[in-house]
Amino acid sequence: MSDAIIGRRHARIAASVENRRLVAGWLFVVCFMIWVMVGIGGYTRDTGSGLSIMNWDPIIGALPPLSAAAWNKVFALYKTIPQYQILHQGMDLDGFKALFWPEYLHRLWGRLIGIVFFVPLVGFIVTGRIEARLIPWLVLLFVMGGLQGAIGWFMVASGFDPNSVAVEPWRLSLHFSAAMFLFVSVLWTALQVRFPEAVRRPGLAGLRLWAVAAVICLCLTMFAGTFVSGTQAIKVFDPAHGVGVGMPPPGWPNVDFFTDKAAILFNHQTLAVLTTITILTTAVLALRGRAPKPVRDAGLAIAGLVLLQFVLGVTALVSKLLDVGVAHQMDAVLLLTAMVVMLHNLRGATR
Numbered sequence: 001m002s003d004a005i006i007g008r009r010h011a012r013i014a015a016s017v018e019n020r021r022l023v024a025g026w027l028f029v030v031c032f033m034i035w036v037m038v039g040i041g042g043y044t045r046d047t048g049s050g051l052s053i054m055n056w057d058p059i060i061g062a063l064p065p066l067s068a069a070a071w072n073k074v075f076a077l078y079k080t081i082p083q084y085q086i087l088h089q090g091m092d093l094d095g096f097k098a099l100f101w102p103e104y105l106h107r108l109w110g111r112l113i114g115i116v117f118f119v120p121l122v123g124f125i126v127t128g129r130i131e132a133r134l135i136p137w138l139v140l141l142f143v144m145g146g147l148q149g150a151i152g153w154f155m156v157a158s159g160f161d162p163n164s165v166a167v168e169p170w171r172l173s174l175h176f177s178a179a180m181f182l183f184v185s186v187l188w189t190a191l192q193v194r195f196p197e198a199v200r201r202p203g204l205a206g207l208r209l210w211a212v213a214a215v216i217c218l219c220l221t222m223f224a225g226t227f228v229s230g231t232q233a234i235k236v237f238d239p240a241h242g243v244g245v246g247m248p249p250p251g252w253p254n255v256d257f258f259t260d261k262a263a264i265l266f267n268h269q270t271l272a273v274l275t276t277i278t279i280l281t282t283a284v285l286a287l288r289g290r291a292p293k294p295v296r297d298a299g300l301a302i303a304g305l306v307l308l309q310f311v312l313g314v315t316a317l318v319s320k321l322l323d324v325g326v327a328h329q330m331d332a333v334l335l336l337t338a339m340v341v342m343l344h345n346l347r348g349a350t351r
């Protein structure tokens, strides 16, 4: 059989509806796994576990310590870092294990995502189920996943600096932002594979503009949120003195937006209000207008998720409950997902 015939045959197989569903389904699974990873990452951060594993070993590090001697070795390593010396002097092995497992799970889940991405990718390429033009892009996404791990290590390494008990907030922000960029890239690719044709949507250009504005506000609020967690700004929340209750702190805006904790709380909350208003307006426009069902469904989802996000944010602040903070972070990603789905549905919007 000539190369041209084989090439045409591959293109036909790759474009078939079943294969598109298969490939899109696989990418949706990867998105789901990244979302779970955001939850594990949030839990790791909020329990202060992130510095408990001191080496970066993508292959051998997949195995946890398997003997008492191995546990003592990793614990001895942990005892050399400032976090142990400043915060956890006298901690016993069980205390160390409680710190170790969340970080271990976080890294293990990262490796699993890599495998779930890589193995089917090779399988789909070999069997010709992926369109040739998509292959370089998918390979790039895989490389970006590897980079995400490297950024994670770059972040963790800052926590070993002298006198440091936590990672540098801007590196945490970089780690989370890169994860979101990767997540949206995989999600958009999955949607493109599943629904390749942009359906014409006359009269919805205005709604699309609102949706774009809402996504920009959402990304800014999420970015600002990373500094709330990274600097543990929640510690300065003090309603009796008006700190963290939506009022500009003294000297604002002539303060350092990335280190002044009261300003960090205020900025996140102000952006959150702006985002909530923009998203709710987008939802109302989608639900009241002549938008087709998928757009209306997305409208309903963004309205519900943004309200939940607001409630979770306030609860996380007031209660200081760790699990609520994690839920707040995971809901932010669901909200981003719903916004991206709406935008994807509005690709063909015209005036």
Ligand code: HEM
Pocket: 042, 046, 176, 218, 221, 222, 223, 225, 226, 227, 228, 229, 230, 234, 268, 269, 272, 273, 275, 276, 306, 309, 310, 312, 313, 314, 315, 316, 317, 322, 324, 325, 326, 328, 329, 332
């Ligand atoms: C549209 C609304 C909101 C969005 C999209 C949003 C997004 C986020 C994100 C993505 C984070 C975590 C980032 C990271 O991984 O480090 C975060 C943290 C946080 N946000 Fe929000 N937020 C919103 C509203 C609010 C509101 C209204 C409050 C309180 C008044 C709030 C309080 C907090 C607190 C206390 C944290 C730290 C939680 C922790 O450390 O676990 N947020 N926010």
